[in-house]
Amino acid sequence: MAAKVLLVDDEAPFLSALTAALGRRGYEVASAQDTRTAVSEAERFHPDVVVADWMLRNHADGVDLGRILLDRGIDARIIIMSGYPAPELKRRLEALPHARFLAKPFELPELIDMIDYSMDKE
Template identity: 30%
Template sequence: METVLVVDDEQGILEALADLLREEGYRVLTASHGREALERMSELRPDLVLTDWMMPVLDGPALIERIRAEPNWAGVSLLCMSAVDVGALRAQYPGIPFLQKPFDIPALMKQVRKALDGKRALSG
């Protein structure tokens, strides 16, 4: 079973995403900010981190930087979501997929599957 870590400071969004992903058959971990996400990742390495971009304590860019700096987390897929214009973020952070908030469920699930399929392709 693939594990998805959902990181968002908005509790309603966090719970809705967690419920949706569980219904789709994923093991789901949750965190309300980046520092909590790093704690969860040290307990159980996820296959995918689905993170909000703007959060208190440790935001999306800082979380991604920490994940990429940790050799044990190499290969963890990333998917970011933001209410700000993701076109500019995509240009600034090439290689990281972004979802524009608000997004619809089919678009979210397509991106989650794409991120996890890419991970499987890399791991052989």
């Protein structure tokens, strides 16, 4: 059964490309450009894996999103992407169980390996 992946990124071209690529590889994909949309999508979609950019608009980031989802009982693996792996992010990430970090840019197989690895851990 194909995994359900929720993609969250405020950069539209990246989001559309990633959505298309994963979809083409057989994943069931939903996407959101901001935290609020992401939360509502997650509640509707119940993803297995949430792949979120760290730097999101509206003063919330991927880690915040992960915690919100966790608080709302949405049990999903979190993969945080960032082109700027600041130390702060690492510390925040440690507070989020099962979260993994993926540095931008990455090649698609890297992301697929990580999604599959997270699913395996499940």
